[in-house]
Amino acid sequence: MDDLRPWRWLIGVIDLGGLQAAADHFHRTPSTLSHAIKQLEVQVGLPLVAYQGRRLILTEIGQRLTCRMRPVLRDLDGAQALANKLTQGVEPTLSIAIDQIVPFAPIQAVLTVHAERYPQTRIELYETVLGGGPAMMKSGAIGLYIGTEAVTGLLMESLDCLKLVPCAARTHPLAQQADPVSDADLRRYRQIVIRDSAPGRLANGSWLSAEQRFSVDHLHTAIGLIESGLGFAWLPEPQIASHPMLRALRTIDAVADETDIRLAYTAGFAAGKAGAHLIDTIRARFKD
Structure with missing residues (x-):
């Protein structure tokens, strides 16, 4: 045999x-x-x-x-x-980090296209928060990062603009009040925060005025807590739209937090065939 x-x-x-x-x-x-x-x-x-x-x-x-x-x-x-x-010089593994705040629909489309072109290349995808991705870049654990934080020493390009708005469950008092919410209104209720995944960092986002707070590690956990009515959070508009139990809060003076979704990668990552294809696919997808 x-x-x-x-x-x-x-x-x-x-x-x-x-x-x-x-x-x-x-x-x-x-x-x-x-x-x-x-x-x-x-x-x-x-x-x-x-x-x-x-x-x-x-x-x-x-x-x-x-x-x-x-x-x-x-x-x-x-x-x-x-x-x-x-x-043929195709990398067996690509290690990348995607900030959890980045809408996943375009990322999933990118991975689908890439898997069809390079099915034998494994993707190690790390779901990070704030400084977690840049920290992994600096340590050499990954070769590509998509998120909102800057990576020191690397050129970064903007892929899209991300708008964060406060949201709560439809049954939450903030979602049911007739008048637009103010900062003072938000401070009265518990905020759900996604913890920075960078080792030793305590940053948790731009708006942290609420005294009551739950801090979690993952976006899915945060959404579950918000849907249960335990608090509000600042989330990207696409995330809110995809969860019918959530409602974007009307705010005074249209308060919102806007930031760029950025792409960073190392020269070594871009030099490989699979890596270069992944970068091109990301750019093309976010332009659509």
Whole structure:
């Protein structure tokens, strides 16, 4: 069983519906495939196929053995594809950080396009907050960052503008009051804050005047607490729109916090084929 081609040919005959179709696919003659299958049965010592009319089918033993061989062949194909990519200079892994505040819809679209082009390249995606991404860049743990913070020593480009507005559950008193909310109104209620993920940093955003506060590590946790009515938070407008239980609060003087979504990457990251493609895909997506 050192040569796995007969197994591949046998599975091909079954999947493609016959010897002739498999012969065309594998660029062999039908007699070559038939002889290989017979030799495979001799090696195994058990009948693998039988004829049902003019159609070749698997025996029960053949079904069990080919079922075991299919994942083996898939793994070999995957290893070969990875080897081919590596010989072409394609990176096996890309490590990136995306700030949790960045809307995920364009990021998901980027990853979908990239996975189709470079399926063998693994993506290590870190979901950071504020200074967490830049800290990982400085340590060399990642090669690309998308977020709102500056990364010292690297050129950054603006991808989009992010508008943060206060929001609360539709049942929250802030969401139900008739008049627009003021800073004083916000201070009376608990604020839900996403904690900075940079080691040793205590920054938690621009508006932190509320005395009552819950600090959490992840955006999903924050949204869950807001939806439960435990407090308000400043979130991007797309996040609020995608959660029907949340309501953007009407504020006096249209108070809002605007910041740029920025892209930063190292020269080494951009030098690789997969890295360069990911950067181009990000730019193209955020321009749409």
